[in-house]
Amino acid sequence: MLHPVSDLGRAKAVYAALLGVPPRSDEPCYVGFEAAGQHVGLLPDGGPLGLTSPLAYWHVDDVEAKVAEVTAAGATVKNAPADVGGGRLVATVIDPDGNLIGLLQDR
Known part of the structure; x- marks a missing residue:
């Protein structure tokens, strides 16, 4: 699931706490987590897809x-x-x- 975020640093901290794992990918344009067989990605300002809600x-x-x-x-x-x-x-x-x-x- 991809989540658009306005503040990547703050969102990264929240999702790391929620999922209990550090990011697997940590770049200025994308932060990705793998937890419990699921992938969770954070896209600053909706990323290239222009997301306004989770996908x-x-x-x-x-x-x-x-x-x-x-x-x-x-x-x-x-x-x-x-x-x-x-x-x-x-x-x-x-x-x-x-x-x-x-x-x-x-x-």
Whole structure:
């Protein structure tokens, strides 16, 4: 799940306390945690996606196939599948009501 934050340092401290682990990735543009099999990312000012609320990602076996499937069903692509490192592919689509849906494939 990605969370837009206004103050990365303050948010990092809160999520480290909440999750009980230090960040796995700690950069000025992104802080990521891995805890209890979940990934939690912090994006200053909504990051490149311009998030204004948290974004959950659905884990899928084949992100390109799932993008094709949901667009055929009526969603539109916001961000095509892209490699974000560590063997992870992500994409975002928008449902017919304007809700952002994240798709994630671990290779």
